[in-house]
Amino acid sequence: MKTISAVVEHYIKKKPFLQSALAQGIINLTSLSRIVKPEIEEELGKEVRNGAIVMALKRLSDDLEFRATHKIVKVLKNIGEITVRSNLSDYTFLSSETILAKQAKLLEEVHKNQDIFYTSSRGVNEINIVVSNSLDKTVEELFKNERCTQKAENLSSVTVKLPAENVSVPGIYYFIFQRLAWEGIVLYEVISTTNEFTILVNDEQVDVAFKTIKDLKTL
Template sequence: MKTISSVVEQYIKHKPFLLNSISQGIINLTSLARIMMPEIEKELGKEVKQGAVVMALKRLSEELDFRINHKLIRVLKNIGEITVRSSLVDYAFVVSETLLENQARLIAEINKNKELFYTSSRGVNESNIIVSSAVSNALEEIFKNEKRTHKVENLSSITVKLPQVNVTTPGVFYYIFQRLAWEGVIIHEVISTTNEFTVIVHDNQIDSAFKIIKDLKNVNEE
């Protein structure tokens, strides 16, 4: 059986930015309840009192405050080393029978210089390879017979070490990417391992992205 509380919660959960704003206490719940009323009544099939919607929002905001301020902050406060790399190039190739073999050749070339950046990710039909621009010519020669779908230059990366508890804490990546989105940072690519993630952005946004991620450690002071 649907209740006012359950319908209100579902309404808010389908609006991520609104969800975060409520948890931070920056939305007037009475005004929000007034806006929500028609949709809540339609979902329940009956009239509801605005006060009941406000109370449901208050309970939800208190629960969200606990989730964010007591679980998520423990992860953000313990963000480890942040590494920035520039002069990167992103390539995408159609998956083929020879692609892995050529990647092995590329890795052998990159291993000659430990300062070079390399990362890759593979989907069902496409594989991405991001490298330092210094190795672009070598890559293009090795992959000359592969079908390339795009090449993007002038990129930078930010690699962040996360505490191990990040894998059991919901919302870590959501919160980080939301902050970046709020500041208008366009994420070109995301690469992650269990306790580390890397975001690739265009060179002209690297300073903003770095500051946002660095400031996450102070989120509990807001």
């Protein structure tokens, strides 16, 4: 038999932004109960009092707050170095039999100057390359016979060092990217390793992106 608490929890978990807002205690539970009441009653097949929904939401928000505070927030408070790089270009090429050889030649150029930013990721059908814009001519010459589907300029990167326990706590990336989304930040690329991730954003948004991530340490 379905209970009010179970149905309310199922409803909230289908709405990540609502779930996070509940965890932070920034939603009026009485108002929310009136909004969700029709769906809860439909799921249960009977009338439900607003007070019962409010109590279910209160128990759920307390539980969500506990989990966020003692797991995700604990990890985020230990965020390490945050590095910002500017003047970047982002290229997307279709995969081909020759493109890896071109990348090898590009890496030779990158190794000649340690101040050059370079990162790359490979999907099933695409290869993405992010480099300092001082290498734009080199990239365009080396890859002139490859099919470039997109190039974005005037970008900056924010690289974040995460504590090792980030791999054992669910929701870390969601929590971070949710904050960035709330600030209206558009992510051109997200590139990650085990304990580090890099986001690529427009130059105009890099200061807000940096502050948003930095502020996570003070939650």
